Amino acid sequence: MSAVLEVNGLEVKYGQVEAVRCVDFSLEAGSITALVGANGAGKSSTLLALSGLVHKAAGTVRFEGEDITRLPAHQVVARGIIQVAEGRCILTRMTVRENLELGAYRRRSSGSPQDFDYVFTLFPRLKERLEGLAGNLSGGEQQMLAIARALMAKPRLLLLDEPSMGLAPLLVQEIFRALKAINADGLTLFLVEQNVRQALRLAQRGYVLENGSLALSGTGSELLNHPRVLQAYLGV
Template sequence: MTAALQVRGLMVRYGHVEAVRGIDFTLEQGGITALVGANGAGKSTTLLALSGLVPKAAGSVVFNGEDITRLAPHQIVARGIIQVPEGRAILTTMTVRENLELGAYRCGNNGAPKDFDYVFALFPRLKERLDGLAGNLSGGEQQMLAIARALMAKPRLLLLDEPSMGLAPLLVQEIFHALRAINADGLTLFLVEQNVRQALRIAQQGYVLENGNLALSGSGAELLNDPRVLHAYLGVVSQGNY
């Protein structure tokens, strides 16, 4: 497969603290890649660095053959790298429609009818709540809106930071079903998640981040069956040594 994004030697510091310690990874074009690990491992920092929202202390980021390491956040967005942030960050005092229209801003319009139809097919509840305030949505509906708003920007790469956080199990299933559908349409996804089982189930490629270092990598299926992942993240007690 062709690489959509290549990251080499990425390092991020907060003062004297190394949050991300010189990691290498590749996102394959049209695939789902998961970055999993415990809280505080450096997963969200990695996404923020890719989006240009925190400075990189070292390393390079190449997107579709272009070095974007030093680009500003708005320039990275202009290349089609769109992030769904942790905590959703929807505009609660605006309507669902207005949030979606803002998502389409980078395309120079308020969104084409076919773009609205696409996100409504994924998330029918948003169409029902279109002219209501986004702040009145449930947590799951707000996550749907955050993803839909990002899709309105016509991304070439979608970065998702903890999309299942705080959601009930049925809503988690609904969100991950939508992510599968989005990827099936050809969009490359980079998924940061604490829900290791769900993330690795849908990912073709996965990486495990521990204390800012990449500890493991492999296909999603391989990592789901790795004794170290089972023991550390899924609570399965190994019967043997590893």
């Protein structure tokens, strides 16, 4: 497989604070790649930099061979890189249908029946609550809606920031099953997670971020069995 995204020497700073330091990684087309680490390691800052939502102090980002390092966020989205934000960020005073329709806004349509059928196959609960307010959904259902809304944009690369955060174990399993199905349909996923075990079980490749720098990389199974990961993140 070829690399769909290549990141070299990425640095992100907030004033004098270095959140991400000289990070290099690549995402293979059609794969799931996980970026794991403790809270405050720089994972979300990495995603925000890829999306053009925070300034890159240094480094380059290439997507499908194009240098997108300095593109603003709306142009990154136009290239097909869609992020599911930490905390879901759904529009709570709008209906589930309206949230999904807004996901397709860059396509100059509200989504085709086939688009709706696809997300309902992944998340049947959304169909049951289609005309209800998004703010009345449970936390797990809101996360399903956030992912479904992103899929309505027909992404070429899906970035997910802590999709399991705050969810009960059964709902976490449901979300990860959906991500596996989405990837099986050919979509490249970049998953940022504190739930190291779940993320590395799902991912073909993973990176461990510590204090803003990459500490380890390898296949998901390799990292799951790495002594440093076992001790620091899995309590073994």
